[in-house]
Amino acid sequence: MSSYSIWVMEYAYVLEQPTSLFVYGAHNQGHRKMPYGYVVIKGQGQTAMVDVGYNHKAYGEVLATSYGVENWQPPRTVLSECGLAPGDISTVFITHAHFDHMGNIEDFPNATFYIQERELSKWVWAMSLERRFRWLMLGIDPADILRLVDLARQGRLVAVDGDRENVLPGIDLRAAFDTHTWGSMYVTVRNDQAPESADAWVFAGDLVYCHENLRGDNPADPQYVPVGLATGSQFTLLMTAEKMIQQVHGDHTRVVPVHEERLRDLFPSRITKTGLRITELALADGEPSRVG
């Protein structure tokens, strides 16, 4: 019996992204599709999301023309595929502060946002460094930071310090400091509500881009291989991968990376009328399938 229905919602994609972005050191190995997505978790009288995508008004054109991002659709269009509207979202977990995960805050007027305090304070610290350190600021939009100020003043921003369990019933936040970013976190859903869940899901943010990060490319001899971008260290990324895998008792298919195109091979999904994929991971009692 599942407490929550869970969907991965694609909201845009890049058709040709270098494989070396997904997998550290995978140079000269061509390109692959990179979906942009967020996760919807519905149940227990709540509707939550893991990340909210980017703000198309601010930089959609730059992304489209310079980096090949295609078919961005607004949350009202994307969420309608699972019968929801942005105003229905009550809670958002921001895995990290990159624009493509945090940039669309203003489209969710009723949500309370959770982010690691370290993610905020370390970005601010990085801003104080000399210009030659500007690589550390990549992917950060000043406008997103201004929107956070508004959230905080409205009492809708919760800065979390480390792990926090049962933020919603059966949903835990797990800090992953000094990994993809300084204050990344991942979200664990214990869909049976059990403390030692046999029905757990981990939503990895950008701690994992694809299944090779958890399995390598040799199934007979699996290994962890970090993502191609880390502000923190590859070592902590690998140790975090191990923690995530332990939470799902070794079933790497339950560690869900939204940038992984091949979720379609593991779970029921369909392409919507706007050409984006909706993938259904779990259905709570009484919830109709959105992909059937």
Place this chain on the structure above:
Amino acid sequence: MADLDDGTVEYILNNRTHFEDLRQVTAQLAGLLVLAATGARGAAPDHPLLETADQLFQTAVDGLRRAHVPARARPHHDAVMQAVAAVRGALDAAHAGLGRRAPGVDLDPILIPLRAGYTHLQRAAHTLPGFEMVAFDQGCCGHGAGAAPRRPLPAIGDLTS
């Protein structure tokens, strides 16, 4: 940039850094405001970031004032100078407000001009190529599509055994 005259190209090349510095100052101030608004650790009013922002702002302004502005770049420069005025107001307010160490500081006197400054910068960025509001290069989505041939994805079944 094929349709740009030499003077405009020179303007772009000479002023990108100043633009980025000004953008960085807006980010720095916004970051301080987030810390103040959330009560996060490190939100002390004498945060060194405010001094860093002051210095960077002055460097940017000095450079922008020296700029030779061709006609094609005039709208850009005007918008950037409007941003300078707004961000200066935000910096002054930050010194006055964040420096008072008083609980419940009103952030509007900082936030309103800061937002205006950001809007002016955004407008400037739309008038000429080469000025971006977000540093996408090397970012998690910023790897532009290259010329290398696309390789078929390994089947998921190859990864799950």
